[in-house]
Amino acid sequence: MTSLRAANKEREPLTAARSVISLRGVEKYFPVKEGTLQRVVGHVRAVDGVSFDVRPGETVGLVGESGCGKTTLGRCISGLTQVTGGRIYFRLSDADAARLDVIEAIAASERTRDQVRELKRIEENHRIDQLEGKAWKTYRRNCQVVFQDSFSSLNPRQLVKDIVGRPLRVWNEASGEELTERVVSLLESVGLRRQHMYRYPHQFSGGQRQRVSIARALALDPEFIVLDEPTSALDVSVQAQILNLLYDLQRERGLTYLFISHDLGVVRLMSDRIAVMYLGKVAEQGTATELFEDPRHPYTEALLAANPDIKAKESGMKGLHGHVPDPASPPEGCRFHTRCPVVTPVCGWEVDDAVAWLQDHEALAEGLAAVERRTNFDATLVFHTEEAAASAVEAFHKGDVPPVMRSALEEMSTDGRKVSIKFSPVPPVELEDIGGGRLTACILHTSRGLRI
Ligand SMILES: Nc1ncnc2c1ncn2[C@@H]1O[C@H](COP(=O)(O)OP(=O)(O)OP(=O)(O)O)[C@@H](O)[C@H]1O
Ligand code: SF4
Ligand SMILES: [Mg+2]
DSSP states (O other), X not given: OHHHHHHOTTOOOTTSSEEEEEEEEEEXXXXXXXXXXXXXXXXXXXXXXXXXXXXXXXXXXEEOSTXXXXXXXXXXXXXXXXXXXXXXXXXXXXXXXXXXHHHHTSOGGGOOHHHHHHHHHHHHHHBGGGOOHHHHXXXXXXXXXXXXXXXXXXXXXXXXXXXXXXXXXXXXXXXXXXXXXXXXXXXXXXXXXXXXXXXXXXXXXXXXXXXXXXXXXXXXXXXXXXXXXXXXXXXXXXXXXXXXHHHHHHHHHTOEEEEEESOHHHHHHHOSEEEEEETTEEEEEEEHHHHHHSOOXXXXXXXXXXXXXXXXXXXXXOOOOSOOOOTTSOOXXXXXXXXXXXXXXXXXXXXXXXXXXXXXXXXXXXXXXXEEEEETTEEEXXXXXXXXXXXXXXXXXXXXXXXXXXXXXXEEEEETTEEEEEEOOOOOOOOEEEETTEEEXXXXXXXXXXXX
């Protein structure tokens, strides 16, 4: 292990005042294509404006329901996929981060020549999609990934000796006898033995295979590892062994982790700080203790309430209801407003909410013929008959439409079979510092909420 650490000469002291990874408004949109010509008709907003820093030696947990963008964000950070917006920096010093904030706040056309030069210097040295030559290599070898599915991430036709030794060979780190000894040392560091070198991946149990994946990730003595659901496919007892191994390796090697999981218990165990993701955005961010003891965002509260094994502060929250909306057309205002148990009239009510409510009520849904949308907040609902239109209006005025949606409705007028509805446009609810380093994207806590 000592020799491995010595092999990485580019390593910096862990006490440096810098982050290992800094995300600034990171976006990854996937095109949605249709028809024989494969025309782009929209975009899945898998990651939609995520910003946070990962500091040396810490574990940042990334948690959220399936499809919220955790893996996509991990792939962007590790350079396996290109971002479509925003920036990712590697080893950004606090001083450079502060300069970036200052320069980027100035319109591009108004920056001085010195500011342009300074921005260029920072980006060429730290922004991962602009790194070249030695800087790119330093980033590539220092940022590794361990995936959930060790079966598909390990080449079934290669011996473990070749799988674990490959990074060392590709980077000309070792060959011949030295390479073999380095592989043995790596296997031993993850609890495997010399004889395991001559086995194929299918000859291991799931837990052992994940140990092989970890050994491979450690081969170049990286600084940072993205762990994408590293224990989700394993039995509970094996999970604990792998988590302990990851924890020990972090302490021994000063590793920094981004720990991705949908399992709150595991994230709590492993993380110093946690970012809770919902539909491509971070809903709440704080230390593990803060988030579990005193969650502020209703989504975090609902996630905790849905997990009976986690003893969180009693909040009266009932857990999560309904489906995660389509990331190709995420809800307006607060993305969680379609499922939030404490939603207010100013959280982003829109035409889709009214239509979804009608469609959930068979008698009213049958009467709805078309939706003529002017904006997401303003539309005409066309019914098959005047009676159907009248029933819908009655339901909105006096029936069992949720009172909070009724309050949000700014206008409703009828003209025969047509019913015009209008909600107030609401800007996206963004993450805000609510004091003490806590960040949340809920108007009940942010400055926008205080203005209501
Ligand atoms: N290559 C791709 N092309 C199109 N859409 C994609 C692609 N990869 C991911 N997506 C979509 O992006 C969204 C986020 O997916 P992602 O795999 O990042 O979620 P996740 O949080 O890791 O989910 P899980 O917990 O199930 O692993 C999903 O809606 C997914 O369908
Ligand atoms: S802003 Fe807060 S209260 Fe409103 S829907 Fe979002 S989480 Fe719920
Ligand atoms: Mg995933």
